[in-house]
Every structure is written in C-alpha cells, then in structure tokens.
Amino acid sequence: xxxxxxxxxxxTSALLILFIVAWIFVVLFNHSTEAINAFGxxxxxxxxxxxxxxxxxxxxxxxxxxxxxxxxxxxxxxVAIGVAIFLSEIAHDKIKGFFGVSVELLAAIPSVIxxxxxxxxxxxxxxxxxxxxxxxxLSAGIVLAIMILPFMAAVTRDAMNTTPDILKESAYAxxxxxxxxxxxxxxxxxxAGIIGSLILALGRAIGETMAVxxxxxxxxxxxxxxxxxxxxxxxxxxxxxxxxxxxxxxxxLFGLALTLLIMSFVVIAVAKFYFLRKxxxxx
Amino acid sequence: xxxxxxxxxxxxxxxxxxxxxxxxxxxxxxxxLGVLVMKGMSALNWNIFIYEGAPPGYAESxxxxxxxxxxxxxxxxxxxxxxxxxxxxTYLSEYGKNSKLAHTIRDISDIMMSAPSIVIGAFVxxxxxxPMGHFSAWAxxxxxxxIMIPIILRTTDDMLQLxxxxxxxxxxxxxxxxxxxxxxxxYRGAKAGILTGVLLGIARVGGETAPxxxxxFNDNFFTTDLNEAMPSLTVTMFNYATxxxxxxxxxxxxxxxxxxMFILGLNIVGRLILFAGKxx
Numbered sequence: 001x002x003x004x005x006x007x008x009x010x011x012t013s014a015l016l017i018l019f020i021v022a023w024i025f026v027v028l029f030n031h032s033t034e035a036i037n038a039f040g041x042x043x044x045x046x047x048x049x050x051x052x053x054x055x056x057x058x059x060x061x062x063x064x065x066x067x068x069x070x071x072x073x074x075x076x077x078x079v080a081i082g083v084a085i086f087l088s089e090i091a092h093d094k095i096k097g098f099f100g101v102s103v104e105l106l107a108a109i110p111s112v113i114x115x116x117x118x119x120x121x122x123x124x125x126x127x128x129x130x131x132x133x134x135x136x137x138l139s140a141g142i143v144l145a146i147m148i149l150p151f152m153a154a155v156t157r158d159a160m161n162t163t164p165d166i167l168k169e170s171a172y173a174x175x176x177x178x179x180x181x182x183x184x185x186x187x188x189x190x191x192a193g194i195i196g197s198l199i200l201a202l203g204r205a206i207g208e209t210m211a212v213x214x215x216x217x218x219x220x221x222x223x224x225x226x227x228x229x230x231x232x233x234x235x236x237x238x239x240x241x242x243x244x245x246x247x248x249x250x251x252x253l254f255g256l257a258l259t260l261l262i263m264s265f266v267v268i269a270v271a272k273f274y275f276l277r278k279x280x281x282x283x
Numbered sequence: 284x285x286x287x288x289x290x291x292x293x294x295x296x297x298x299x300x301x302x303x304x305x306x307x308x309x310x311x312x313x314x315x316l317g318v319l320v321m322k323g324m325s326a327l328n329w330n331i332f333i334y335e336g337a338p339p340g341y342a343e344s345x346x347x348x349x350x351x352x353x354x355x356x357x358x359x360x361x362x363x364x365x366x367x368x369x370x371x372x373t374y375l376s377e378y379g380k381n382s383k384l385a386h387t388i389r390d391i392s393d394i395m396m397s398a399p400s401i402v403i404g405a406f407v408x409x410x411x412x413x414p415m416g417h418f419s420a421w422a423x424x425x426x427x428x429x430i431m432i433p434i435i436l437r438t439t440d441d442m443l444q445l446x447x448x449x450x451x452x453x454x455x456x457x458x459x460x461x462x463x464x465x466x467x468x469x470y471r472g473a474k475a476g477i478l479t480g481v482l483l484g485i486a487r488v489g490g491e492t493a494p495x496x497x498x499x500f501n502d503n504f505f506t507t508d509l510n511e512a513m514p515s516l517t518v519t520m521f522n523y524a525t526x527x528x529x530x531x532x533x534x535x536x537x538x539x540x541x542x543x544m545f546i547l548g549l550n551i552v553g554r555l556i557l558f559a560g561k562x563x
Contacts, residue, residue: 006462010374013367014385017392017436020429024406031409082304090298091305099305101554106312108550110490112517113539116524117315120532146311153308177294200397207399209493210517214525234401234493241408241497257405261398268397272390 028258034251043255049220049236051244056252058259060220064137064232065260067223068216069206071141076149077198083149084156084194089178089186100157107150115214118143123215126227136229139215147211152201159193160186196275203268207260209234233260323540326533336503336514339528346538348505352514353542355507356423356499357489363428364488365481368435375436376443377465389440392433403429404494412498420513423499427488434487438480439473446472475560482553486546492517516542 035043035056046057087100122143127134163186171181187194217229218239231239233256244250284292334345371388379385403426411422446469454464470477492515495501500512501522516538523535 003460003462006465007378010370010378013370014374014379014388014436016367017371017388017395017432020432021391021395023410024402027406027409028402079304079308082301083308085301086305090302099309102309102312105547105550106316108486108490108546109315109543110492110517110546112490112492112521113319113543114315116520116535116539117318119524121314121318146315149308150312177290179294179297180290182297203397207397207401209399209401210521213521234399237401237405238493238496241405242500254405254409257402261402264397264399264402265394268394272393 024261025258028254028261032251032255032258034248035255038248038251043252044259047220047222051240051246051249054246054248056248056255058233058252058256060222061231061233061236061256062259063222064140064216064230064235065206065263067137067230068140068144068212068232069202071137071226072144072148072205073198073202075142075145076152076201079145080149080152080156080198080201081194083153084160085182087153087157088160089182100154103150103157104154107154110210111147111208112210114143114147114211118146118211119214130227132227133217133229135215135217136227137216137223138226140212140230140232141226143211143215144205144208147208148201148205151204152198155197155200156194159190159197162193163189192275196271199267199271199275203264203271206267207234207264209238213238233257233263319536319540319543322533322536323543326537327540331534331537335505336519339526339531344530344534346516346519346534346541348502349514349516349519349538350541351505351507352420352499352502353489353516355420355509356427356495356513356515357485359420359424359509360427360431360488361481361485363424364431364484365435367428368432368484369439369477371432372436372439372443373465373469375440377461377469389437392436395433396437399493400426400430400491401493401496404496404498407494407498415510417510418498418500418512420499420509420511423495423513423515426494426498427491430491430494431484431488434484435480438483439477442473442476442480443469445476475556479553479557479560482549482556486549486553489549490517490542490546492521496521 039046039056042057044058044062047059047063048055048057049060050056083103087096087103091099118139123134123139125134126139130138167185167189168181171185176184212232213235216231216235218231218235219229220231220236221228223230236256237253237260241253244253330343331345332347332350334343335348336346337344375385375388379388407422407426407429411425412418415422450468450472451464454468459467495515495518499515499518501518502512502514504514506513520535520538520542523531523538526532
C-alpha cells in the first residue's frame with residue numbers, strides 16, 4: 001500500500017519534468033500567437049522594432065544573439081582548449097588539483113557579476129582603445145567569452161580525460177612528443193566529446209542574459225560595426241518585459257522568448273544527442 | 284634540422300601556447316575576483332545588514348531588504364525544487380532504470396539544465412504573474428524552483444545509482460518492502476551525494492538574476508509579504524549597478540561580494556562533503 005503510494009509519488013514527480021517542459025512550449029506559443037498572426041515570418045526577418053508604431057521585427061535581436069555568441073566562441077574556444085590541454089596534459093598533479101578546482105569554482109560565479117565587472121572595468125578600456133561608447137557587440141562578445149571560459153575549459157578537460165592512459169602511454173613509448181600525443185591520440189579519441197562540450201557551452205552562451213545586458217546597449221538595430229551597440233534576445237527580454245504596455249508588445253516579447261528557447265533547445269540537443277551520445281556509446 | 288628536432292620544437296611551442304592561454308585565462312578571472320573582493324570589502328560595513336534600501340544620497344542605506352528577500356526566495360525555491368527533484372531522481376534510479384521513459388526524462392532534464400533561465404522567467408510571468416495581476420515572491424520562487432528540479436534530479440539519479448545493488452538485495456532478503464529499502468538503505472547510502480547535489484542546486488539558483496526580473500521583480504524596502512514584489516540580491520545588484528549614483532553602485536558591489544562568497548562557500552562545502560563521503 002505505502003509502497004504503491006511511494007511509487008506513484010516518485011513517478012508523478014518524474015513525469016512532472018516532461019509536463020513542465022511541454023507546458024513551457026505551449027504557454028510561450030499561446031502567448032506569441034498574436035504576434036505570429038500579425039507579422040508571420042516577418043517577425044524573424046524584419047529588424048524594425050518600434051513599440052510606438054506597433055511594429056515588431058526580431059531580426060536585430062536574433063542577429064545580436066548569434067553574433068555575440070559567435071564572437072564569444074571564437075575568442076573562448078582556443079583559450080579553453082589551451083587551458084584544457086594544460087590541465088589534462090601539462091600541469092603537475094598538485095597544480096592540476098588547485099587549478100582544476102578554481103576553474104570549476106569560477107564557473108559557479110553568477111553571471112551578473114561578470115556583467116558588472118564588464119560594465120565598470122572592461123567597457124572603459126574598449127572605449128579608450130577604440131573610441132565610441134565602449135558598449136556594444138565587441139564588449140558583449142568578450143565578456144561572454146570570459147564568462148563561458150571556465151565552464152568550457154572544465155567540460156573540455158573532462159572530455160580529454162576520457163582518453164585511456166594506455167593509449168597515451170603507447171604513443172609515448174613510440175617516441176611521440178606531448179604534442180604528437182595530443183594531436184594524434186587524445187584529440188582523435190575525444191573528438192566527439194570535445195565538440196559536444198564546446199556546443200554545450202555555446203548553448204549556455206546564447207541564452208545568457210546578465211553578462212551581456214550591462215554591456216550590449218539594447219539598441220534594436222543590426223550593428224554597422226562590431227563596436228556599435230546592439231541587442232540580443234535575452235537583453236531585449238530583460239529590458240523590456242516590465243515596460244510592455246500593449247498586448248501585441250507582450251506577444252512579441254513572448255515570441256522572442258519562444259525563438260530563444262527553440263534556438264537553445266536545438267543547440268543543446270545537437271550537443272547532447274549527436275556528439276555526447278557517441279561518447280557514451282564509445283565507452 | 285632533423286625531423287625529431289622539428290617535432291621537439293613544435294612541441295615546445297604548442298605547450299608554451301597552451302600554458303600561456305591558461306595564464307591569460309587565470310589572469311582575467313583573477314582580475315574579476317580581485318575587483319570583486321577589493322570593491323566588495325571596501326563597501327562592506329554594518330549598515331548594510333541593519334538598514335534597508337534608501338534613496339541615493341542617504342547614509343543610512345543598506346541591503347537588509349535584499350538579503351532577507353534573497354533568503355526567502357531561495358528557501359522557497361528549495362522547498363519546491365528539492366523534494367520534487369529527489370523524488371523524480373528516485374524514480375529514475377530505482378524504478379525507471381533503463382526504460383525508454385527514464386531515458387527520455389533524463390535527456391529532457393539535461394536540456395532543461397542548460398536552457399536559458401530568462402525563458403523560465405517569461406513562462407512563470409505568463410502562468411503566475413498574469414493571473415495574479417502583480418509581481419510576487421511566489422512567482423520568483425516558482426521560477427527558481429523550476430530551474431532547480433533538473434539539477435537535483437540528475438545528481439540524485441547519479442548518486443543513487445552508485446549505491447551497490449547488493450545492499451538493496453540484502454534489505455529485500457530481510458523482507459523489506461521497496462519503499463523501505465529506498466528510504467532506509469538507498470537514501471542512507473547516498474546521503475552525502477544527495478546533500479552535495481542540494482547544496483550545488485541552491486548555489487546555482489542563488490545566483491540567478493534573469494528569471495527574477497519579471498517574477499519577483501524588486502523592491503527597495505523590507506518586506507516579508509509573499510504576495511508582493513520581493514527584493515533579491517541579484518536584481519538589486521543589477522538595478523544599483525546600472526544606476527548613475529555612486530553610493531548605490533557601492534552597495535551593488537557589496538551585494539555582489541556577499542552573494543559570491545555565499546555561492547563559493549556552498550560549492551566548497553558541497554565538494555568537501557562529497558570528498559569526505561568518498562574517503563569513508
């Protein structure tokens with residue numbers, strides 16, 4: 001009897017997760033229907049976002065999300081792979097422990113703090129070097145890159161560490177240098193895992209709100225240069241959700257949220273199911 | 284130059300580059316930590332814990348409202364996320380095991396874990412704030428709770444699976460029903476791991492800002508009314524830091540420092556518990 005109740009409690013809780021995810025999609029979709037009906041595909045292809053004219057095109061925000069994430073990935077990937085190589089192959093055990101834990105702890109620092117630091121310390125530097133406002137796509141990409149770096153390095157290192165020692169030792173026994181071992185043994189072996197980890201980090205970056213809200217500028221325009229202020233989906237949501245005054249405005253914001261959810265869902269699903277599943281099967 | 288020499292040189296170059304990137308990464312991250320500690324420490328004083336928010340320019344201005352609000356929000360989120368997460372994780376590890384349903388739930392919750400938290404905020408806005416007609420602590424707590432469930436679920440699932448099957452069989456052999464086996468044997472064996480998962484889950488939602496922006500919103504005054512907008516450290520930090528007033532910015536740094544220490548502390552304690560549990 002109690003056994004049955006307990007079983008049903010656990011099962012209901014487990015099914016609740018599926019229910020919540022489905023519910024999120026349904027709710028976001030329902031609330032964005034007004035915008036979808038009003039604009040159709042123009043919603044994602046037009047870049048005019050003018051609340052006073054009741055015109056909402058999300059292209060600038062989508063572009064900003066993709067561009068800032070792309071910039072962050074370009075900057076963060078080489079450094080993260082460097083850190084991962086350092087952590088898994090170069091560092092001595094003692095440094096490895098200390099360094100590894102501090103990287104993981106840094107990944108736990110709330111992103112709002114990276115954003116604050118970016119606004120007060122990094123934006124002025126960009127302003128001094130390049131002129132202009134300092135706030136814009138470049139600053140957002142760099143702050144995002146720094147924020148995502150610890151997570152990316154930690155997961156990439158984990159992927160590299162799955163290479164069996166015996167494979168590495170065999171390569172060393174043949175006279176390989178460390179770099180030979182890295183490029184001919186570890187990277188081929190852990191390739192799927194490394195790519196999966198990088199894409200997972202991308203999934204995080206694309207939905208990141210607080211690290212970029214401070215430094216992006218929230219201007220609904222496709223930036224003419226990398227230094228121009230622009231916006232992204234999460235930045236728009238964070239800035240405008242409490243200001244929306246008409247139902248079409250709200251509906252458009254929900255449309256943005258739905259677009260973001262679908263984008264990140266696809267990215268994360270590709271990382272998890274295509275690349276990281278391969279790793280699990282390989283083991 | 285022989286090919287061996289060439290390989291040795293390339294090796295040196297690459298390894299130096301890799302070490303260099305580690306140094307660059309560390310430099311940036313310690314720069315941020317350094318700023319946080321310096322700015323935070325210099326802004327810390329007793330007033331912060333005694334006074335609630337005040338208009339800019341007042342000396343008697345503090346963060347009491349945000350600290351208490353943050354604690355209430357996180358406690359409520361924990362009350363929502365932890366039981367549901369643990370029960371769901373129990374189902375996956377003890378009942379669902381390798382069934383298709385269990386794998387689907389694991390996959391979906393993995394995706395949820397990385398899903399943009401601001402979207403959860405929008406969702407909760409639609410289902411809680413809109414029907415209620417105003418922002419509330421409930422909405423904020425529900426948003427954080429939803430974010431917490433998949434984290435707790437996955438760690439519970441992993442930790443319960445580490446409990447050896449023979450322990451379960453021994454308990455079954457004594458005639459214990461399944462729920463008793465789970466409660467008295469499996470949970471007990473995985474205690475340290477589950478606790479670590481809970482602490483890390485709390486640390487994770489404690490630093491969330493985006494889902495609170497339009498659920499619990501913010502308030503510059505002390506309140507314990509769950510039906511009203513509730514201040515939180517993170518949103519206060521965001522509002523104060525983006526304000527043009529220097530004293531508010533100072534308070535923002537103090538909030539950032541307190542919050543980071545809390546989150547780092549939880550992470551460290553969580554790791555120590557897991558480590559101590561493993562050694563045993």
